[in-house]
Amino acid sequence: MKFVNEFRQRDLAQTLSAAIARAADTDRQYNLMEFCGGHTHAIFRYGVQDLMPENVRFVHGPGCPVCVLPIARIDNAIHLALEHDTILCIYGDLLRVPASKRQSLMKIKASGADVRMVYSTQDALRIARETPDRQVVFFAIGFETTTPATAVAIKQAAAERLDNFSVFCNHVLTPAAIQNILESPEVREIGSVSIDGFFGPSHVSSIIGSRPYEFFAEEFQRPVVIAGFEPLDVMQSALMLIRQLNEGRHEVENEYTRVVTRDGNVKAQALVAETFELRRSFEWRGLGLVPYSALQIKAEFAQHDAESRFNIPEVHATDVKGCECPSILRGAKRPTDCKLFGTVCTPDNPMGSCMVSSEGACAAYWSYGRFRENEANTKEAAA
Ligand code: SF4
Secondary structure (H helix, E strand, C coil), X not given: CCCCHHHCCHHHHHHHHHHHHHHCCCCCCEEEEEEEHHHHHHHHHCCHHHHCCCCEEEEEXXXXXXXXXXXXXXXXXXHHHHHCCCEEEECHHHCCCCCHHHCCHHHHHHCCCCEEECCCHHHHHHHHHHCCCCCEEEEEEEXXXXXXXHHHHHHHHHHHCCCCEEEEEEEECHHHHHHHHHHCHHHHCCCCCCCCEEEECHHHHHHHCCHHHHHHHHHXXXXXXXXXXXXXXXXHHHHHHHHHHHCXXXXXXXXXXXXXXXXXXXXXXXXXXXXXXXXXXXXXXXXXXXXXXXXXXXXXXXXXXXXXXXXXCCCCCCCCXXXXXXXXXXXXXXXHHCCCECCCEECCECCCHHHHCCCCHHHHHHHHXXXXXXXXXXXXXXX
16 A cells, blocks of 8 residues: 555664664663654554664653543533433544543443434534434544544534534644643653653644644754654654754654645645634643643634533543543553553453543553563563
8 A cells, every 4th residue: 555555664664673773872761752642553553662772762642632631521521412412423432431420422322312423524514414403512522633624514514504513622732732741840840751852743743734843842952753653654753853862953853744744734724723713721631721722613603612502511520540541641651550451441441541542552552462572571581
């Protein structure tokens, strides 16, 4: 397959692995955060960590849209479905995310709530057209990649005067989250989280371009390399980060040139700017309240904004006791540091969002079983 097979070649991976081993200075550590859950899965699926020298470590970041959604917002969606009797349209990843009081969207669906899984905003619009006597709410989540499709749906609904269609908006912004991590006490003061450089996300950057990362590369003196999702993309980007760190540079470089440009998709950006504006603050699981890190629907489209149309009470919810998702999303812990991992919490019985989502770090550790190899090696060494 074009643009896939050539980025998975074993001999090239071995050549890159050798180049990384030569470039990595044995007197120092390289802690490289992959912001995006897609990169986390590529690293585990293809065993990229095993092709790195010991002093090059991947730190998993908060770039999984389902994982970073706080429980309170799932509670809000449940309220919309149950108390306002709406048809709640959601992406499948959200179904099993645990909410408060042992609830989930899947459980309320099983007990009769009208929760429907959709594959796109267009599915939700179609449902609204077909059921004019019911209110249809689309539960919009995601980073800059998915926001343009929500903008299109809102504009379409306005143009068609589809008054029974609204959006519960949870779109979040990547650069604000990266900045928040770099400003956190764990990174700046305590030093318990060490991040030397970032892999910039692939799909997000195809929309926003590489320009928005330039500010914090300079301000926080951390290099950023925008990386594709294939294993050779990740390895090449690791080499580029290592070289920057060796040379004391902190620039934004683009490995994913087959898709990402400096300015990004200008048409999509204009569409988003027409429909959304910045929220003053938004709660992220793991990061807490982050100023100007999310979007809300502009007042002129209030008719299609579920938060304007329905009375949604403010909810304060806490994570399941023992679940380490918040620390994992900040890069402070790994899934195997969680006592519930693989015992109480598995993909069949998830306790936290990082095990539910296909992009979550806990799901990656579990699905590709690499932690089992580590366990086996530790036991062997101890014997
Ligand atoms: S293993 Fe489960 S409980 Fe533990 S951090 Fe991951 S999702 Fe949360």
